[in-house]
Amino acid sequence: MTISDYTRAPSVGTEQPELAARLQKIWETAPGIGGWLSTVDHKEIGLRYIVTAFAFLILGGVEALVFRLQLSWSDRHLLNPEQYDQLFTMHGMTMIFLYAGPVLSGFSNYLWPLLLGARDMALPRLNALSYWIYLFAGIFLYAAFAIGFGPNDGWFNYVPLAARAYNGGPNIDFYALGMILLGISTTVGAVNFVVTFMRMRAPGMSINRVPILIWGTLTASMANIFAIPAVSLAFFLLWMDRNVGTHFFDTAGGGGSAMLWQHLFWMFGHPWVYAIVLPAMGMVSDGLPVFCRRPLVGYSAVALATVATMVLGFGVWVHHMFATGLPNISLSFFSAASIIIAVPSAVGVFAWLATIWTGRPVFTTPFLFFASFILLFTIGGVSGFMTGSVPVDWQLTDTYFVVAHIHYVLIGINVFPVAGAIYFWFPKFTGRMLDERLGRWNFWTMFVGFNLGFFPMHISGLLGMPRRVYTYAEGMGWDWLNLITTLGSFVFAAGVLMLIWNVLKSVRSGAIAGDNPWDAPTLEWATSSPPPPYNFVVIPTVQSRHPLWEDRLASRPDEARSHPHAGLVLEHGREAIGTDPLDAQPDIILKMPGDSYAPLVFAIAVTAIFIGLLLLAWWLVALAAVVTAATTVGWLWPERNLGETREPARD
């Protein structure tokens, strides 16, 4: 989105084949490797995010299976302590930072412009940059592991254990720099979502008409913009402590503070947990009603609860620090906040239950994933509520009870909705349906495996088993529970494999889907499957939350109707319509940028800066910084063929 075209009022029309052909020429990515590397199409970027996130999910999963074998019985010697420490740290880091957040960015990237009736995200090149940096940050972090110096102090990386004095290798330098790099990706991605929400909604899509997924990703993005600076700062201070002799965290006479790290880390960490579940909850809020054949109960309440969760989520970081010796009076406040944050969650649970109750459920695989999510969400929620009560948390914290809790949250509220979302939106992504029969097997294997593996962890924790131990002595009474957990984790992994198998199989031979195989109500189903590069031939106009169900939901025949297939014609180069933030009244024609190598080059250069910082090679840092600056100029240079200059080329 650069300059606008004020002088022209776009014409209004319907979907014509010759218009579609013209738009195809304007918007399509060049074939071959060049196009692949330079594309800024949000659908391509979204799919890359999802595929990359799943690659990391598999890596993180294999790491977990290896250390589950180690823990399957007392005093096993499959791994030595150092191997165990790297594995559990890599597992946590991978799942939390390289899978759970990015996979949702992938879905949101793919779906947002389609849900909003837009041609692309507001800032397409920034979108490409966000993906490339994510990929390079992931490779950067895994490079450490590959050469034997993976992060090994846990994903929370407490100081002074992570200080040079106690961890002399490059492990933590990799982690610190990789996390700052990843933070750039997340931040620009978040900015893009917020701007897209404000400017790119179809005419008439006022903020009370956007799907709940939009609310989920929007609030998560706002949270990221405020939360990520805290963690990036923390990692930067740590890197300086380790490499240039500062003393921010030096507790051995340097005047530093170990608590500073914990505050900064959890000011980020707690909101982040909500950021990686709210979009997934949004996917359920939008997907579940389709299979209950009615709109979501309590749309406004659920949207407000989403925002309220995030706002409260910034006030509960001390939840993770109840045992650090803070005064009881401040613990009381944070305890109350940690407990009361369950209220908006209850809004969601009862809205979903009511939707099923008052609807007529259709038992498809996505329905099974979405409906089971309600139960898993509740279990993960109540265990979080238990740890919100300080005296109880003093017993539960840092035991396997919390391991159970975090997995019910991250698998129950992220992986299950994501699996459901894959079954739900795969037809839109590929034009083909996933196999339903295999889908049932997939669901039940994952559901049984997950609960078999992770529910017993609550009990191991109540029996006193601490987290992050590479082994435990016999006679503690934890052996059988751990064996069951290990078995369950393998069953769960088999379920995830079935999902991947179903995708690989169906992408070639699945049944042809058509535009709207589920008879769903929102705009992404109004275009073809897969959608063309320009998404919509004409810009749709929206009058309700359910444009494709209006005929059947209308109580009066004269109610205003949405027009998914008729509206503004925008064909002078890559154009999109800009609308105002509240009511989505069109007010500008936006000139969208074309495909470009700039995001890729920029991402490579930024990564090179971080490699330079890792090696303390200042020449490389300087060189890469110069390339970064030069790329920025090229990035922003207006292109005549896209009409980005004042005298647009007429065709």
Add this chain to the structure above:
Amino acid sequence: MAGASGAKASATLPLTWGVIGVSVAVMVIVAALLALAIWRRPGIALATRMAIGPDKGGTNFLWVGVGISTLALLATIVWTVKVLAEIGKPTVTPALTIEVTAHQWWWEVRYLDNDTRAIFTTANEIHIPTGTPVQFKLIGGDVIHSFWVPALAGKTDLIPGQTNEIWLEADKPGTYRGQCTEYCGLEHAKMAFVVVADTPRDFAAWRSHQIAPDVTPGGGVLASGAVYFGMKCGSCHAVRGSDAAGVLGPDLSHFATRQTIAAGVLANTPQNLSAWIDDPQGIKPGNLMQKPELSLEQRGQIVAYLETLK
């Protein structure tokens, strides 16, 4: 955790069962509602099923469900704050203060006293008298650790640069296991300790015995064991009353009275002690104790000497 044996743990236990009860009830209610919602209208033909229903009904779920949840949550907050206030301070001022410093990966235990001659240091085994609150000063010696004796109280971190104070009270005599619960590096898994609660009389006897120095053996095998210990072990370990006065490792005064070796890793038997001295890195990889250069005979003499430190 289920077997609370101290004032603090006992005060927390009803709250724990309370929140478990609420949680299980919520889980059961939601599961039941979900199952009912899914299966309450079987046998509708697919064509009817696929019709779009109107956007009405169901808001009662929100009012009732969220209303009841909020009441339960508010009640839990009140209960939590009440218990927190209850266990914040002991009813009587503790007469005994014990300073615990956590190291990678063992526990240094110092009994404080106004009379400096009555101050002594021990390791990995904490004795306390029953029926009275005991004050603890918790210090992080290197990295962050966490002090947890499940049967007596919840966790408190030991953080370098600050001193956290807690109190504990045991109702009845017994041995209570404790363990580090904040990840602290390689041997986090093997950083246990025990709290031994004695009757006040037994505790007084134990304490005065600990204050007294160990007796240096007069001659023979034990004497050469003491000499080798001083030479090979004394730069890190201390035995009060001998030349060994190291401060890097655990103080081994009255070592033979302790239940375990190497922070709860092995039972304290002569065989285990010999195995530990022979291969500390094999038993607890990464710990700071290096294998001393000793002949088999010398090792035997050191073991024999340590076993006399009653």
